Amino acid sequence: MGTKSAFNWMTLWASLLFVVILGFSRLSYGMFLPGIQREIGGSYSQLGMLGTVNFVGYLIGTLCLSPLISRFPDRKPVINRITCFLLGLAMIGSAFSYHFIQLGLWRFVIGLLSALATVLVLSIAVDAVRPAERGVASGLIWLGGSAGILVTGLFAPITIEPSHLDGWRYAWAAMGLFGVIVAFGFEFVTGKRESTPILSTTELDPQDPERVNVYHLLLSPKKLLFLIGSYFFFGSGYIIYFTYLIPYLVSKGVPSLYSGLIWSCIGFAGLFNGWIGGKAIDRWPSGYTLATGLTLGTIGVIGVTINHTMVTALGAVIIGLVSFITPPLMTTALLRRHVPHHAYAASLSLATAFFASGQIIGPIVGGVAVEKYGLQFGVASSAIFMAIAAALAGWYGHQQRQQSIRQLSLGI
Template identity: 80%
Template sequence: MGTKSAFNRITLWASFLFVVILGFSRLSYGMFLPGIQRVIGGSYGQLGILGTVNFIGYLVGTLCLPPLISRFPDRKHLINRMTCLLLGLTLIGSAFSDHFTGLGLWRFAIGLLSAFATVLVLSIAMDAVRPAERGAASGLIWLGGSAGILATGLFAPFTIDPSHLQGWRHAWVIMGVFGVIAAVGFEFVTRKRGAEKMPSQTESKPRDKESENVYRLLLNPKRLLFLIASYFFFGWGYIIYFTYLIPYLVSKGIPSLYAGLIWSGIGFAGLFNGWIGGKAIDRWPSGYTLASGLTLGTIGVCGVTTNNMLVTVLGAATIGLVSFITPPLMTTALLRRHVPHHAYASCLSIATAFFAAGQIIGPIVGGVAVERYGLQLGVASSAIFMAIAAVLAGLYGQQQRKLEIRDLPISG
């Protein structure tokens, strides 16, 4: 259905939006945590709850989107336009928070809007790309999240350093303005294609009946259950690492500039991960490919247990290179291959809801671990859930092989 190559204006602007959707609106919170604590107060466990609030909003958004798309199947572009603009504006609004409750409300709204934007931007952009190149296209789009991490790390001297108490506010304003610009750019490049596709939307009549089978498809142990479960545990594990890594480094006396460079290093490594992971999943569309990245990421997380800063940094780079962007982009690409075209947005939204549920649990469990055992073991606890995600991805790959063997024609 799509005719464009993986690298085109739509995927480029979608990648710019993912700088905001993933890097700025969600993961920047972990980087800004020390600065926010100095201004608003609270323990890291309490502030971790605000991370949970953000992902509760994300979960609510992923659950609300499928019925919204079913109710207004021809309004996907309009919903996306409003969502992306509001996301940039709420990011700006959050910069003016003075109290724990106010910031929590902004984080909830940002989570809700980023859930809508994640699914809609991916769905719209992937529709424009040739099927054989959708893994690479997914990699290019998710690469924007790595660029967001890289850019966020460059703000570190102005957001972590005690001499810049309001630095995190200024950074969020700049990020929000960038989000509005990216939303306008994406709308401009997709408007013509959206207009071209309007007549063909009549094919969506059976969507109500198909939506009843979406959960059956995703939660079937013989189809996609292990993939969805892997995505859930990845969300649980990676968010603990990204929430508490910078506070751990700061507690070790690492200067704000170096902490920011480590954070940026994860994002820089992820720039390669987005392209390599996309090419890999196009070449080997298997759960085993996903499991390999998650396994290496688990090993990378364990670097914090060595009390050696070089090993910790190398572990962070490993996570950025092979397992930060890889699971979302590979899950996106695998779903695109194995679900009906008209059900893709709903399936991706539900899969993202499981991912969000993991991210809700993660900061709570991580916060408890931090309060009881300290930041080091709190960060290291993410390895447990990354390992579970790797095992489940391997089981999904095994299930794929069984289906492929069963479907082989019997010769002779």
């Protein structure tokens, strides 16, 4: 079948799935943390560790994807269908957690399933789009995560207020039900489309020589190492911010409605982030473009150190606008441009593993910072990781520029 415009039904349903995969299943945890602490107990640093458990599952899911597709090379749509359906059910199941360990197990399962769904949904939907519009299509899909954050912020009065002890349970159950419905919708629009061979057995066989080339391509300092390093440090930084921002606002006495509105502002700004980021990376496919968003995001995080709610809110909007969806979107788009087609799936899988590793380390470091220096310092510590990510992205852009100059001088 022929490729389509970036604006099509498959992209729309994929974006709705990302509402669940990113906004609901992963990032809503930080929003619900105050309510979870009141009912289940534990310190913020202990509950933050469940974020690490979630991303351990995410890392394992990422690493399992390649052998899974290798074993069933023609079953990508089927695997995606099962994964998305189970993700919705797992979210519903997590709403019935009454113990720390029980919730941790659900967070692990949700992380594993969301990793599989992230790569599968993105690859199925983007492969159906014309190459020149894939950056825009990716942006439209990723902005679903922003929409998910916007919606969870609106739940604040029933998930943060002490008078609604079970509010976070009802919200998670509703989100899971929405996930199941959207999974059926995505299956309906993709059911008649022939599966693409992008994740073929040859590409994902660990013994294949192309697999070795992928490691050399991504981990060589002269090639993509600095881009992958930027993705790793971004993963560490953003997850600290999203895990501890709402607990910090609650500790400062900010009313639940205002806390929720600040959270929703991140999501609302992120709705433009996906479109802006997609257009920007299509027009300027450079590490400099990525570094710009990460630098502005670093400035946004630093806003929490001013001890003023409006400044914190403004910083949150900046993060939502230029450095929440943009880094994953731009990194995957840059990989697609600079990695051979036959090696893209393996490259994306390895890059996502580094991203997941950063998200595992982030909550650990953030939890230690919170335990020793308080929630404000814990949130602000994410700026360190974001700044490193920006520097690495900028250096990758410098390498791209130097390579272009060399090619021009050689007449290539």
